[in-house]
Amino acid sequence: MYDFAYQKPSNVADAVAALGADPEAKAVAGGMTLIPVLKQRLNRPSVVVDLAKTGLAGITAGAGSITIGAMTTHAAVAHSADVQRVIPALAALAGLIGDEQVRHRGTIGGSLANNDPAADYPAAALALGATITTTKRAIKADDFFQGMFTTALEPDELITKVEFPAATKANYQKFRNPASRYAIVGVFVAQTAAGVRVAVTGAGQGGVFRHTAMEAALSKNFSADAIADVVTPADDLNGDIHASSEYRAHLIGVMARRAVAAAA
């Protein structure tokens, strides 16, 4: 790790100011992505701005939605009675992230801001049609994810909270990378007031994406059989030492069918 200065502001405005004051400054939330990157000397921030005291943690259940503060840990989401009641699939997804230690440090804001192509939350955000509120604006999930590790966020813009509309039916199926335990393929299927959406993480070269062919089939008939014949082309999918693009294409079908069958 290279040397860096460390700040722990006590409110969001100060955090934004600290980030705005120095283009080399970097926010840290749970540190589960940032700290390993620093340890490997792959990033050299001048200042690390810790969001721990900015008051961004917490979960509120509204009429037909769940709102989760950016600093809420994965464990808190997994164990929240409100999330379990309104969108059980979201609580279950949070419980599948990393391991117990990671879930008690890592945050939803950090995960979405990082937009790792194999991360889990982006699939939920996109499938449920979440709204990501930042220090500057509200961004629809469809506009937020802009490719691997790339989002609509500006350098001094922080996520403050994420609002997920309730789903009548939803489920997330994750096929884990056996080594890292991130998603090789993760499929989130959701039926909300806005319709049926299918979001795929882990597989796309451009990060999380919507599977429109499946969405169309499921809109007509929300059953596993309805998507049995939907073919996912392998061309735009990742291939690596863990899974070829063809295998990923196949797994998208398997995980989607399982998600539809299990959706509650």
Added chain:
Amino acid sequence: MGFEGIGAAVRRKEDLRFLSGRGHYTDDINRPGQLYASIRRADRPHARIKGIDTAAAKASPGVAAVFTGADMAADNIGGLPCGWQIHNKDGSPMAEPPHPVLAVDKVRHVGDPVAVVIAATRQQAKDAAEALVIDYEDLPSIAGLRDAIAPGAPLVHDEVAGNLCYDWHIGDKALVDAAFARATKVVKLDLENNRLIPNAMEPRAALGDFDSMSGDYTLFTTSQNPHVIRLLMGAFVLHIPENHLRVVAPDVGGGFGSKIYHYAEEAIVTWAAGKLKRPVKWTADRSESFMSDAHGRDHVSTAEMALDADGHFLALRVSTLANMGAYLSTFAPCVPTYLYATLLAGVYKTPAIYVEVKAVFTNSVPVDAYRGAGRPEATYLLERLVDVIARETGIDRVELRRRNFIANDAFPYQTPVALQYDSGDYTATLNAALKVADYAGFAQRRAAAAARGKLRGIGVSTYLEACGIAPSAVVGSLGARAGLYECANIRVHPTGSVTVFTGSHSHGQGHETTFAQLVHSQLGVAMDQIEIVHGDTDKIPFGMGTYGSRSLAVGGSAMVKAMDKVIAKGRKIAAHLMEAAVDDVEFKDGKFTVAGTDKSRALAEISLAAYVPHNYPIEELEPGLEETAFYDPKNFTYPGGCHIAEVEIDPETGVTTVINFTAVDDVGRVINPMIVEGQVQGGVAQGIGQALLEAAIYDKSGQLLSGSMMDYTMPRADNLPNITVGTESTLCTHNPLGVKGCGEVGAIGSPPAIMNAVVDALADYGVRHIEMPATAPKLWSIIQAGRPRLAAE
């Protein structure tokens, strides 16, 4: 306190320390004025070093020194020695190219150390190491075995033609050829043994210290054998006599073989401490471990069995390529020869065996012994081949094994590949395992799984291994450059407590408990009055360390011998005190008694008399009660047994789940059944890792693609089934304890059991053999390819 002697499941004395974070490891040791070393390693597989610009690094904050291979050469530092010399078929010695501590003219693998920066803090050392400018000229490179021996392949060492370290063989070729000529059937199998990265929980670390007044060097290091490191580093690398070199291996967090070897970093910190007159510490990052700890296995083989009409094995012919990596690690050459080829008889009475092994240099991390060392490779080859034979002859796989077992009355049994087995009962372990695994009920479980859409398979492996290494004269004649005895010193203190100084080293095995049980049994001293000391060349007379499941069979036997000497001396003292003839004095349960009388003296009374010799046979006996013994084993020991795995495969995804695993092993006499069970479970976990998960993957040029935990799949708790461990023991006939060893059996017997189960599960898909690891995408492809065939039937 209940029974705590031999056979009792005594709780491990060391666990409170380990589980509460109070172990004391090399990196926990800090010396006043300590500096930190960071090593700049090659980021490419093969290149000529045209120049190293150290100016910026030297000017970097906190830097005390920057050293390169040239600096070591100027100090006349030797290369890292190899402990074993193999001879070619024609009798000439193997190619043994230099293994410089820091690269001199070329780098030969990703991770090869090029320069070291020593600075006031770890971060400063790393910063400065990055500031080194190395001018490389890239050279063509190869990592794969077949590529490396292909004509015209790039040479890892310019002077080693064809990258061939040695071309060795064992067995009677003519006899084997004749048997093949008259065979009814020949079954042939090509197979690979995947390359593994050991990943002990504690990364390697080394701390060198130098006392300029006395000229004494101390090296604290993560080693399985501190005396061996002192010998190799002192004699061959740094030229420091033993009286000025102390090597300490404190608590060590796992080794599995990877901490046997003498590594560059040990020599670097010790040498640098002397040059700078300051302590120097190096601790590996996990990513450094991946590219600098010796890897394991990596074979490509062809095996052929000649059979008669009844499925009797007539002869076995094997030819193997073994990857040595870029340099010869300490024990590397003996692993694919004397720890592998000699094991290819297994539990079978195959009368003729011929094995050829070519060891090959490649642009990859050196490969050496890893838990099991050679025996997992032999067992995997043999037990996969036996299953293929069963399939192709139509003989039931269990029956085929029984038919070819060495019979119980055949011991001592001389194999055609040098070893002589002293004892065993392969039918007993097989029968017990079949029963525990409910083998008979498998068909029903398979049908039930099929009804759920799952493919279920069962796999059996009946294996044997050789451990308790090793008889010095025998291994000497085979090329070992060291003896492989063990040493123990037993010190009975004046008031009767005991300290054992053992040359074995514990890095997770529980020696502090098992060895104390031996002393408790033999001398009758309470467990809490016994202290086991290991890992310090200044305390222990000598030692060859711990590997090859040798600690109890060899180290424990040395303790027994030393305790025999203690008792013999004690009887003389007791005879004097009780005014009896020495021959009439017996020792039992901690007491010396005179036969036929009620006279008795406790051990503590005798030891007190020995140290306070007021009433003592001082003319005939020296005071004190302390004895040292060296034990050189008469033979290897031969644990064996039967492992049975039951797996279920999800045909939609190719994911394998191990449902059940049964291990019934013959480990000889069991001292502590709980520790045996733990050892077997750990070994099986690693075996399942090898079979299903682990693969060190290099691209063709030698870039390590699986260089971190993100890409290298270590087995985790949720990959493992409930592992049922049982023992069915026959005693070793040639060591005083009758023990055989249990440290590696789990890793040796399990991979073929798993793979046989996987192939069994996919039997309907037309698959004959699957290479390890049986990952989900690999099985999915096999299932995809097999579907049309299945549909056509």
